[in-house]
Amino acid sequence: MIILVLNSGSSSLKYQLHNQETDQLLATGLVERIAIGGSIFSHKTQNHTEKGEHPFDDHAQAIDYVLKLLTHKDFGVLTSLDEINAVGHRIVHGGETYVGSVLIDEEVIANLEKISYLAPLHNPANIIGINAIRTLLPALPNVAVFDTAFHQTLPEHAYMYALPLSYYRDYGVRRYGFHGTSHLYVAKRAAKLMGKPVGGSNIITMHIGNGASACAIRNGVSVDTSMGLSPLEGLVMGTRSGDVDATVVQLLSQQLGKNSDEVLNILNKESGVLGISEQYSDRRDIEGNLDDPRCALAFDMETYRIKKYVGSYMAVLGRVDAIVFTAGVGENSGPLREKALAGLEGLGIALDTKKNMDTLGKHGETLVSAPESKVKVYVIPTNEELVIIEDTVSVVRGTYKNHMDSDYSFE
Ligand code: ADP
Secondary structure, rough: EEEEEEEEEOOOOEEEEOOOOOEEEEEEEEEOOOOOOOEEEEEEOOEEEEEEEEEEEEOHHHHHHHHHHHHOOOOOOOOOOOOOOEEEEOOOOOOOOOOHHHHHHHHEEEEEEHHHOOOOOHHHHHHHHHHHHHHHHHOOOOEEEEOOOOHHOHHHHOOOOOOOOHHHHHHHHOOOOOOHHHHHHHHHHHHHHHHOOHOOOOOOEEEEEEEEEEEEEEEEEEEEEEEOOOOOOOOOOOOOOOOOOOHHHHHHHHHOOHHHHHHHHHHOOOOOHHHHOOOOOOOHHHOOOOOHHHHHHHHHHHHHHHHHHHHHHHHOOOOOOOOEEHHHHHHHHHHHHHHHHHOOOHOOOOEHHHHHOOOOOOOOOOOOOOOOOOEEEEEOOHHHHHHHHHHHHHHHHHHOOOOOOOOOOOO
């Protein structure tokens, strides 16, 4: 099957075209600054790169343009759009309605609209992407793969906030968690590397990219995760604060004369290591400038927060077989992993210092713990696209099972 994977952001569109049978990436690309002026695109195939500026007033125009690139007479990878068999959409928020991936129909779109208030920055853009494809290629099946679905196994005591209960009942105020496809994928890979069934493995997964989240996985299912109602909560991230006392919002709102939306924008876009270093959200820059006390503080804060989550999830799980680091920072930064796990020998965690520092640019699955470490520590490159492709194919074929089905195969 030829699958188009779409990730529509508020002003961006990321895409990949895959031949799932041959496991071949046919094309990949990114359109930025949609509907805000100065739109740019970059499109890559195995032997051609096409880049440039092009005005896109909306996502439909951008998708239309991408489809033309895919079938271009000189560098197209398809002779006709009929060769595409299905589209897999990365959807940020599935609320409590979706515990796995689904075929998109009118009812799904109506449900996504209903829960858009839970992810006002993301879900409306996802819906625009779905509608654009449905208009341009009406015969094509569309599948929704949710960032939240993997975390729908959280027990009540882990997902509830200690607020008046009616806010959960009336408005769905609770922890949802994100990066679900990534946590699921690396947990499955780690179990495979350990030679254990993931259904019998306890794993802590740390997805540390620009956004970052931790997940406690018991017997293959998510039992706690650090992101909450939105992706703001939890770890210190590139530009997000992670955990803060909610009173910060009130105090800053008073002092700065800003409303809560504006203050939350500061917490989401101007905080994290960017806020502390006052210059960089890219962790390569942070780690390259540790002689600047602000960068050193940002690094210390980020690694300390990771350590706290590792410790608390060890308490949650009781027995931990493995800790997995993934995503841009998790996969590449030996110094971050070393500092975050330093001093945890008493909890059975010991890194092989040399192996841990040797993963930069290697992009492979690597065991970085020492032989005597009771808890194995892995670096595993995430592959959210693969999950989206596999789910899209199985949903379209009618063979899809989600991780909560009793006969779900973890392989
Ligand atoms: P996103 O959350 O945007 O998908 P990624 O998973 O691609 O992010 O991760 C982006 C982050 O990875 C950036 O902050 C980048 O600096 C960081 N990163 C990439 N390589 C390294 C490295 N060698 N050391 C530290 N951080 C790195």
